[in-house]
Amino acid sequence: MRVVMFDKFFHDFYFGIVEKEGYKLILEGLGNTLFISLCALIIGAVLGTVVAIVKISKSKNVFMVLLKLLCSLYTTIIRGTPILVQLLLAHFAIFPAIYKNAPIVLTAIIVFGINSGAYVSEVIRSGILAVDKGQTEAGRTLGLSSFKTMRLIVLPQAIKNILPALGNEFIALIKETSIVAYIGIRDLTRAAQQITGKTYEFFAPYITVSIVYLMIVIGLTQLLGLFERRLRKSDNR
Amino acid sequence: MITVNNLNKFFGKNHVLKNINETIEKGEKVVIVGPSGSGKSTFLRCLNLLEVPTSGEIWFEGFNISSPKTDINLHRRKMGMVFQQFNLFPHLTILKNITLAPVTLGLESEQAANARAKQLLDRIGLTDKATAYPSQLSGGQKQRVAIIRALAMQPDVMLFDEPTSALDPEMVGEVLVVMKELAEAGMTMVVVTHEMGFAREVATRVMFIDEGVILEQNEPKTFFSEPKHPRLVDFLSKVL
Numbered sequence: 310m311r312v313v314m315f316d317k318f319f320h321d322f323y324f325g326i327v328e329k330e331g332y333k334l335i336l337e338g339l340g341n342t343l344f345i346s347l348c349a350l351i352i353g354a355v356l357g358t359v360v361a362i363v364k365i366s367k368s369k370n371v372f373m374v375l376l377k378l379l380c381s382l383y384t385t386i387i388r389g390t391p392i393l394v395q396l397l398l399a400h401f402a403i404f405p406a407i408y409k410n411a412p413i414v415l416t417a418i419i420v421f422g423i424n425s426g427a428y429v430s431e432v433i434r435s436g437i438l439a440v441d442k443g444q445t446e447a448g449r450t451l452g453l454s455s456f457k458t459m460r461l462i463v464l465p466q467a468i469k470n471i472l473p474a475l476g477n478e479f480i481a482l483i484k485e486t487s488i489v490a491y492i493g494i495r496d497l498t499r500a501a502q503q504i505t506g507k508t509y510e511f512f513a514p515y516i517t518v519s520i521v522y523l524m525i526v527i528g529l530t531q532l533l534g535l536f537e538r539r540l541r542k543s544d545n546r
Numbered sequence: 547m548i549t550v551n552n553l554n555k556f557f558g559k560n561h562v563l564k565n566i567n568e569t570i571e572k573g574e575k576v577v578i579v580g581p582s583g584s585g586k587s588t589f590l591r592c593l594n595l596l597e598v599p600t601s602g603e604i605w606f607e608g609f610n611i612s613s614p615k616t617d618i619n620l621h622r623r624k625m626g627m628v629f630q631q632f633n634l635f636p637h638l639t640i641l642k643n644i645t646l647a648p649v650t651l652g653l654e655s656e657q658a659a660n661a662r663a664k665q666l667l668d669r670i671g672l673t674d675k676a677t678a679y680p681s682q683l684s685g686g687q688k689q690r691v692a693i694i695r696a697l698a699m700q701p702d703v704m705l706f707d708e709p710t711s712a713l714d715p716e717m718v719g720e721v722l723v724v725m726k727e728l729a730e731a732g733m734t735m736v737v738v739t740h741e742m743g744f745a746r747e748v749a750t751r752v753m754f755i756d757e758g759v760i761l762e763q764n765e766p767k768t769f770f771s772e773p774k775h776p777r778l779v780d781f782l783s784k785v786l
Contacts, residue, residue, distance in 0.1 A: 446596055447633035451647035451699060452623035461650065465637050543637050543679040 321513035331504040331514065338500030339521060345417050345496070346483045346525075352422025353482065357429025360384065362459060364430070365437055380430075387427035393488050396420050400492040417489045425482050432474045436467035469540040476533045480526050487522075497521055547572045547703060547734060548593060553602035555588055555758075562588050564758040566602070570703075575735045577749035577766075579742070581781060585758040586738045590707055593736065594625045607702065623651070626696030630708040632688040634680040634695070640667070641676040644695045659698070666694040670724055686717030690724050697728075704728065706737040742785055746770060754778045 325331045360380045366373055387395070399420045404411045440463050448458030468475070490499035497518045504514040548570040555563040562585045570576055580586045591597040593604060595611060595618050604612040611621045635643050644666065645659040654662070667673045670690045680688055689709055696704060706725065710718045722744050729735055729748045739745065745752050746766050753763040754775070762775045770786070773779045 441631075441633075443629055443631050443633040444635065447627075447629065447635070448647075449619075450594060450596065450622055450625070450627040451696070452619050452651060453647055454619050457650060461646065462635055466635075469637065540637075543639075544681060 318513060318516075321508065321510045322517065325504045325508040325510060325513050326517060329504065329507045331500070331507070331517075334495070334500035334503050335497065335518065335521065338495055338497040338518070341414065341489075341494055342483070342486055342496045343525070345414060345421060345486050345489060345494070348418040349421035349425055349486070350479055350482060352418070353425025353429050353478075356422065356426030357433050358464075360426060360430035361433035361437060364434055384427045384430060387424055388431075392420070392424050392485055393491065395424060396488060396492060413489075413492050413494050416492065417486070417494055421482060421486060424485075425478065428478050428481075429475065432471050432478060433467065435474075436471035437463055439470055440466045465540075469537075472533060472537045472540065476530065479529060479533075483525055483529070484522060547574075547607060548736075549603075549605040550593070551603040551605070553589075553592060553604070554600050555585075555592060555597060556600045562758050563592065563599075566758075566760060568760065570734070570736060572702075572734055573732060573750075575729050575748055575750045576737070576753055577745040577751070578736065578738045578753045578755060579740070579745060579781075579785075580755040584755045586755045587707055589755060590705055590736060590738050593705060594622055594627060596627075623647075623653075623699050624702045626699060626701035626704040628689070628692050628696055628704065628706045628709045630711050632680075632685070632692045632712070634683075634688055634692055636680050639677050639679055640672070640683070640691055643680070643691065644698045647695075648698055653699075663694075663698060666697060667691075670694060684717060685713045686720045689713065689717075689721045693721075693724055693728070703734040703736065706735065706739065708738050708740070710739065710741055740785070742770070754781065756781070 326335070360383065363373070363376050363380045366377065368374075396417065400413065400416050404416050437459075444462050444466065445455075445458055448462045449455065453461070486496060487498040489496050490502065495503070501514040501518040505511050508514070548568075550566055550568040553563055553566040553568075554561070566589065578586045578590065588597055592599050593606075595604065599612055602612070603610055606621055607624065609616060609621060611618055634640075635646070638646065641660065641663055644663040645654075645656065648654045648659045649656050664673065664676065667676055670693075672687060672691065675683060675687065675691075680691070683691065693704075693709075709725070710721050713721065718741070722741065725735070725737070725744070726748055737744070737749075749766045751763055752766050752769040754761050754769075754777075756777050762773065762778050763769070770782065773782055
């Protein structure tokens with residue numbers, strides 16, 4: 310019985326992925342998934358850091374107060390609405406109004422980058438707040454500006470502490486990109502759909518792309534682990 | 547060198563410093579003593595604006611540093627500070643801890659800063675710890691490194707906020723020795739401490755603060771042998 314099941318799987322796999330050239334679709338999908346994820350991840354990390362620092366600032370400057378309000382609004386709205394709705398809204402309503410014929414991949418990158426930034430900002434904010442106040446005071450008494458103190462003293466310690474949580478965010482981001490098929494991007498998930506359209510068989514294509522997603526996430530986890538070990542060099546434990 | 551005019555500090559409704567007027571001259575070693583919660587640490591932290599005064603002025607080397615128009619970062623370079631909890635940067639090596647500020651601020655090349663950091667480490671006998679991280683040092687070693695980290699900026703005055711209070715008793719001595727050497731070298735120092743022996747031996751002036759007011763101050767001999775204010779008599783009877 311079991312042998313028959315495996316036999317059928319390998320037959321379907323061969324038929325869909327090799328004979329019907331599903332591997333080409335998967336490779337193209339993999340490229341799109343990786344490209345969108347990586348670009349969104351970078352945008353999210355930069356945006357998240359900036360928003361976190363703005364939210365933590367105690368400045369009473371009018372400009373800063375307004376910026377803080379804007380940042381609060383941003384995290385509230387982005388975290389309060391589904392990413393799929395944001396994607397559809399951007400693709401069908403916002404982009405046609407401000408940038409006609411925007412490449413759909415660019416739309417996806419921007420939507421996922423902005424979305425990820427909202428979550429990352431809260432993670433980074435918690436990391437910054439967890440660094441002892443004495444660290445900031447020590448930096449400032451040495452004559453460093455608040456910006457340099459943040460960049461050279463507080464942020465490196467914060468990032469070390471939040472790396473596992475940040476890893477979670479990145480993993481979630483990669484898997485969330487599987488909804489880009491809704492706006493017509495041929496990502497990994499879409500590739501599986503297209504293969505089923507050729508073979509009328511669902512098991513093999515979806516298992517195949519699941520394994521590809523899994524490989525990406527395992528690779529990322531390894532990379533983060535390596536980075537974390539380097540940062541923990543100073544811990545002596 | 548430092549002049550304090552009508553300094554008041556509130557934490558919420560709590561009036562921590564009450565209209566303090568004080569001058570600290572170049573070369574003085576002022577030791578501030580007093581019960582906990584008296585405002586002595588807050589007073590010290592006001593001197594380099596770590597606490598922003600609610601009202602009043604702080605003048606340092608001819609500049610009103612409490613004015614919002616002053617670039618406080620420039621003046622803080624000249625005011626070293628040592629904390630109770632050391633506050634070494636745990637993610638950086640000892641050498642980097644010492645050279646970070648002078649190099650980042652462009653005061654010295656990295657090579658020059660490294661060379662001077664090694665000299666300073668040599669002075670406190672910790673040359674072999676240059677590449678270690680703070681977590682590998684004992685409390686006394688950390689505090690000595692914190693002192694030379696402040697010295698690496700070549701400050702004109704050093705502020706000490708209870709530098710030995712977080713140390714094991716047997717490590718207090720090694721930190722006090724470094725501070726004493728610094729005093730002998732002519733550094734202007736303001737020290738908040740509970741070490742009465744240090745006050746007696748090193749201070750040029752001892753100041754008693756209670757409930758946000760400087761109740762009494764004198765040169766150490768008279769301060770300890772002939773206290774006048776009843777509150778100080780009471781305090782000394784408990785700590786000596």
